[in-house]
Amino acid sequence: MKLQNAPSTSHAVNIYVTNATVTFQDNSGNTYTVAVPNAQVTFDPNATTATTSFDANTNTWVTDTPYGTAGNTFLDAVALTLANSLPGGIKPVTWDGQISSDTAGVTINWQWAAAVYTNFSSNYALLDVKPTDDTKASSYQNSDHAGTPETYKPYVIGGARGGGGSNWTGSYSGTMSQTCQADANS
Numbered sequence: 001m002k003l004q005n006a007p008s009t010s011h012a013v014n015i016y017v018t019n020a021t022v023t024f025q026d027n028s029g030n031t032y033t034v035a036v037p038n039a040q041v042t043f044d045p046n047a048t049t050a051t052t053s054f055d056a057n058t059n060t061w062v063t064d065t066p067y068g069t070a071g072n073t074f075l076d077a078v079a080l081t082l083a084n085s086l087p088g089g090i091k092p093v094t095w096d097g098q099i100s101s102d103t104a105g106v107t108i109n110w111q112w113a114a115a116v117y118t119n120f121s122s123n124y125a126l127l128d129v130k131p132t133d134d135t136k137a138s139s140y141q142n143s144d145h146a147g148t149p150e151t152y153k154p155y156v157i158g159g160a161r162g163g164g165g166s167n168w169t170g171s172y173s174g175t176m177s178q179t180c181q182a183d184a185n186s
Helices: 150-155
Strands: 002-004 013-025 031-036 038-043 051-055 060-065 094-101 107-111 156-159 176-179
Touching: 094 107, 150 156
Parallel strands: 038 060
Antiparallel strands: 002 107, 013 031, 013 038, 013 094, 051 060, 107 176
16 A cells, blocks of 8 residues: 655654455455554654664554655555465455544545565565655665565566566555544554
């Protein structure tokens, strides 16, 4: 999933994702519900570099980014390891979770994507996830999409919403939008 259209303000704004799941059913009627880690994205007017890391202690993706970066910002991700492949064309795929902010009135637009890898780590800290599409805002000075697992790019193949090659994240879904109320627990 991606975060688009960074809020415009003079103070840091945090976006939170909690209790998220992805649910889908294969063509045999088997239902899969996958728990997604929590996420915190901070848009910080004082930040000079965008970063994404994974905090295993809190099961949380943590992304910090300056305002005004080009393109999308990484929001959240989960890896699903399968013993057997899934057939193509699975619909619907439902992402469900709670999105909130410490700043009332912040509107976020998000999309999801999926890609297939022949080799991948369940240790998210080893993935080296690109935090933003921007070609200069992070240590990954390339045109890869936000959410690209930079360490595992050689293992991407066609499948899910991606065609392989250089489509590291897969194609985006339609855009969803939500205006957040202030999170009292932030």
